[in-house]
Structures are given as C-alpha cells and as structure tokens.
Amino acid sequence: MQRAEKMRQVILKEPKNLEVCERSIPGLSEEEALIRVSYCGICGSDIHSYLGKHPFVKYPVTPGHEFTGTVVDRGARVDESILGRAVCVEPSITCGKCPECLSGKYNICRNLKVLGFQADGAMREYLPVPKDKLHVLPNGVDKLSGALAEPAAVAVHAIERGRVNPDSCVLVIGGGVIGLALTQILRSMNCFVAVVEDSSEKAERALVFGANTSFVFDEIGAKRSNEYLEREPDVIFECVGKNETMEFAIKTAPNGKTIIVVGVFPEPATLSISLVQDHELDILGTLMYTADDFKRALELISSGAIEPRRFITHMFRLESVKEAYETAIDPGGNSLKVLLEIGDGH
Ligand SMILES: [Zn+2]
Ligand SMILES: [Zn+2]
Incomplete structure (x- = not known):
C-alpha cells in the first residue's frame, strides 16, 4: 500500500x-x-x-x-x-x-x-x-x-481485585480519571459510592459522574467512616498514591474490610500497620x-x-x-x- x-x-x-x-x-x-x-x-x-x-x-x-x-x-x-x-x-x-x-x-x-x-x-x-x-x-x-x-480497564481490574458485590458501599479516595471511572462502573452495579477529594470543586465534579455523595479530604481529616458516612464502606479504593491518603484509608476503614491500592506511590509511605493488624484489614494491590x-x-x-x-x-x-x-x-x-x-x- x-x-x-x-x-x-x-x-x-x-x-x-x-x-x-x-x-x-x-x-x-x-x-x-x-x-x-x-x-x-x-x-x-x-x-x-x-x-x-x-x-x-x-x-x-x-x-x-x-x-x-x-x-x-x-x-x-x-x-x-x-x-x-x-x-x-x-x-x-x-x-x-x-x-x-x-x-x-x-x-x-x-x-x-x-x-x-x-x-x-x-x-x-x-x-x-x-x-x-x-x-x-x-x-x-x-x-x-x-x-x-x-x-477504564484499570478500574475494571481494580473492582475485580476488590471482589466488590452489587449493592455494596464503596469509598473512592481521589476523583481523577480512574476514581471517576470506578465511580461510574460501581454505580452501574448499584453500589453506593462516596468520593473523597482535596477541593470542593473536585468533590462536586464526582457528583456529576454519579457519586451518591462526596467529601473534601481536609474537612473530614482522619475520622473513622462511621463519623461522616451514613453507611460504612465494604471496600475502599485509594487512587491518589500519597502517604496521607493511604493513611486516611487505613484509619477510616471499618474492621475486617478491604483497601485496594490503585494509586502509584512515587515515594515510600509511612503507615499505621498496627491498625491493619488490629482491625484485621486486607490491603490489596492492583496493576493494569x-x-x-x-x-x-x-x-x-x-x-x-x-x-x-x-x-x-x-x-x-x-x-x-x-x-x-x-x-x-x-x-x-x-x-x-x-x-x-x-x-x-x-
Ligand atoms: Zn494510563
Ligand atoms: Zn511473564
């Protein structure tokens, strides 16, 4: 040709x-x-x-x-x-x-x-x-x-890793492209989706993509999820890749629940592993x-x-x-x- x-x-x-x-x-x-x-x-x-x-x-x-x-x-x-x-x-x-x-x-x-x-x-x-x-x-x-x-395939694989069931409650930390793709897929599974972002503009944008509710990270600090969410999350997706957001995921996770690490961490994180042990949390990585x-x-x-x-x-x-x-x-x-x-x- x-x-x-x-x-x-x-x-x-x-x-x-x-x-x-x-x-x-x-x-x-x-x-x-x-x-x-x-x-x-x-x-x-x-x-x-x-x-x-x-x-x-x-x-x-x-x-x-x-x-x-x-x-x-x-x-x-x-x-x-x-x-x-x-x-x-x-x-x-x-x-x-x-x-x-x-x-x-x-x-x-x-x-x-x-x-x-x-x-x-x-x-x-x-x-x-x-x-x-x-x-x-x-x-x-x-x-x-x-x-x-x-x-979108990254989000599909992360949901698979998290073994998310339809109708469950999911917390998504980070409302960028992957966080919002997760949001849209999870909503199509009839999950309740809460998104946490670092500005009110980004938190509002998550609602446009179908999130049931959204929060600004600064305002909720490291509260446990039962202090700001009506329903406790079954699965938490960390989509930011920073120490403070991963630590937030660990501190907010209800006992016995799962955190999926989606974000790419450019630097090592210092985390409360004692809580992972004491709250019997599952932390799972996901790649591609x-x-x-x-x-x-x-x-x-x-x-x-x-x-x-x-x-x-x-x-x-x-x-x-x-x-x-x-x-x-x-x-x-x-x-x-x-x-x-x-x-x-x-
Ligand atoms: Zn990419
Ligand atoms: Zn190979």
Whole structure:
C-alpha cells in the first residue's frame, strides 16, 4: 500500500525534555499489525515520567499507552480482515513464560514492559503492535471514546481485585480519571459510592459522574467512616498514591474490610500497620488488566455505563504536545483527560 516513509514521533529525551522528531516508519514482524494512531491520552503515570518521578522509565522514550487508531498494514501471520478496522491496544509486552504469564495473570509478568515507559509508546503517527494485543472497537464506540478504554480497564481490574458485590458501599479516595471511572462502573452495579477529594470543586465534579455523595479530604481529616458516612464502606479504593491518603484509608476503614491500592506511590509511605493488624484489614494491590478486563471496559463504554466524553476536557494536536502536558500537570486547571489528536481521527 501507498503511505509516507517518515512520521512524526514524540520523544521524551530526559525528564521535562519533550521533542517532536521525524522518524522512519518501522517495519513489521510477521505477528504485528501497523496502527495509524488517531488519539492518545496523557495519564498520571505519563506526568510522573515527564517530571522524572516515575521509578521505572527508560529514557529516551516515546510516551503513550492509552490510544486508538486504524490498522493500515499487517505482517504475514496477521489475518487480513483486521485491515481498516478501528482498534485500541493493550499496551503491555509480556514474556509468556514466567509463572504469572502461564497462570493467565500476565498483567504482573516478571518481565513486564509497558509501552510508553520501558518501550516506545503511541505518541507518534504509526506504531507496530503484536496482533494479540489488538481489540477491535465494538459498534457504537468511536476512536475518541475508545481512547478511554485503557483507564477504564484499570478500574475494571481494580473492582475485580476488590471482589466488590452489587449493592455494596464503596469509598473512592481521589476523583481523577480512574476514581471517576470506578465511580461510574460501581454505580452501574448499584453500589453506593462516596468520593473523597482535596477541593470542593473536585468533590462536586464526582457528583456529576454519579457519586451518591462526596467529601473534601481536609474537612473530614482522619475520622473513622462511621463519623461522616451514613453507611460504612465494604471496600475502599485509594487512587491518589500519597502517604496521607493511604493513611486516611487505613484509619477510616471499618474492621475486617478491604483497601485496594490503585494509586502509584512515587515515594515510600509511612503507615499505621498496627491498625491493619488490629482491625484485621486486607490491603490489596492492583496493576493494569488482562484481555478480559479490556473487553469488559469496551462493553461498559458501549453500554453507556462509562461516558468517555465526560472525561475528555482538552484536546491538542501532536505538535502541541508540550502544551498538552502543561495542561495536564497544572494543579489549578481542573483538567481530567487530556488527549492528543494525532491522525485524521475518523
Ligand atoms: Zn494510563
Ligand atoms: Zn511473564
């Protein structure tokens, strides 16, 4: 097929040094498909690596792990029917050989690499992807909405880890993209959802996303949940990744309940482990997702349980990538999902 030889590609050379460069379009192996990227989101973890606070980044790297596009070419062992399809992609490279991969939990592969962090990601016009990481967008999910499938899959997996039952009461600490995706999914399960945020604006925004109630962190301090919630939470999701919010989760958790650690902690935390022991709390980590979670996320977008367009607050062209990052970082800006529009978008 006829296409350009060169493409534009974002490169994070080192912390705070982003450039848009010209690169050759890479060749394909037999098992790969070539994606013409349409949209790519900027995530909290991208900001951590931009600021030099991500513990596992190999610079220089092309960021981008939340993206959609169109399949424009294929290797010899990739079915022809995929050509021209709109897809999103699981951004992980896994070994397929370690005990976790063999048990199906490849999200915690011992040799895990994630596009945009330890391997080049999607902030570029063309990207080769292994065929088994492709997910064709279902009817009714366009490429703009599909760009939210990745963060939605994080939320789906976290809910699975928390073994949340329908109709239960859930406390979500942090009303960013993941916290609000959790909120929308949990509401679709008829759960009672309370969101805690650090400003009244963000607490109010959580109500727009369907939370039953919301609180400002400063005002409730470290009270136990029975002092400010009508119903005690069965599960608490920590989606911030800071010492004080994790400590709040431990202090507020009712005895015998579960805390799911969703937030990424750039620094070690000092926590009241004595309360974890004394209150018999379960603290569980959660990382990424597998193909089933990704499929479920697309179903939730398709059914309207998750509303991607509510999340997308800003959109920038690829050449304005620095401005896009500054917008996503600005603490006073109240941005939620900032997207790069890379290809034709259609
Ligand atoms: Zn992300
Ligand atoms: Zn593995």
